[in-house]
Amino acid sequence: MARPVRFNIHPKQTDIHDNIAIAEMPDGLNGEGYFATNLEKVVALGRKNSLWPLPFATSCCGIEFMATAAATYDLARFGAERMAFTPRQCDLLMVMGTIAKKMAPIVRQVYMQMAEPRWVMAVGACASSGGIFDTYSVLQGIDQVVPVDVYVPGCPPRPEAILDGFMRIQELAGHESLRRRNSEHYKKLMGSYGIQ
């Protein structure tokens, strides 16, 4: 029997009027012809809505990421369509997949090449904790070599979960104080990983 095929016989008209996602305006004073707010909020707005991810995809979770970036889930909606493989341009290191111990120094080096501010997302059980590979050759979580901001659980996580993780990174980026990266606390954190 032939497989039933559904055609899109009732196409929806695209609704672009008043349906464009616009980032919320930060609090501030506004009046005719001017708007005043503080610098921190403007910078946070910019950072939050144009994170440039660096996908570090080493195994199966990387495939989920490809789906996340493709049309159906569309990571571009969050201002993150600009993937780059040049660490110096990127803000967000997305580690997706099993990291073998031999790979660990490379993850670390990529992280160190990124300019501040930088965020790290560990996608999937392997990147978060070694996952099912509790074995001599696999790094038991990338937080042994670089500090991680958001962990996305799952083996593999669905694209929705990756998006959720991404939105949490946006949340962090949107609320981060401009002074955080110079603080003692942050220096200590970096120091504990041996990163200057």
Next chain:
Amino acid sequence: MTNETIQQKIQDKFGASVTGFEEPYGMLTFEIAADKNIELLQYLYDEPDLAFRFLTDVTVVHYPDDKGRELAVVYHLHNLVDNIRFRFKCFIDIENPEINTATVLFESANWQEREAYDFYGVIFKGHPNLKRIMNVEEMDYFPMRKEFPLEDQSRTDKDDEMFGRGGSVI
């Protein structure tokens, strides 16, 4: 050429140093004294009606209970013309895990022996570049030896019960 004729030829040439002939799943298998391995490989290579000129694999097996012959180095050979395969083993002592390298005869043995060294610590005497190939260079043990647990020991915050390492889960 059949398993019987191969066995006959090898026995005629090497006499008492070859033992334990068997044919699990139809594949000829036997054991030879560890110091005769290269001599045997050379003979198999040169002899025109044997012509085993392809070294498929060099692997190691660890038998921790077999005192004095804990490590078995296994050579798999293939005659590409007649499409016949067989394997032979050399048992060596884990206290002194040394054997002659097959790189003198087969270039392909280079990486295979490095892998065997990496995982089992077999020292191939005369190997041009015997160092780790798969694992991190800082690794200070040979992970496939039976005395080392498979699990990574560096993570202390994993719940042992969830990972099947003791606790109440059997």
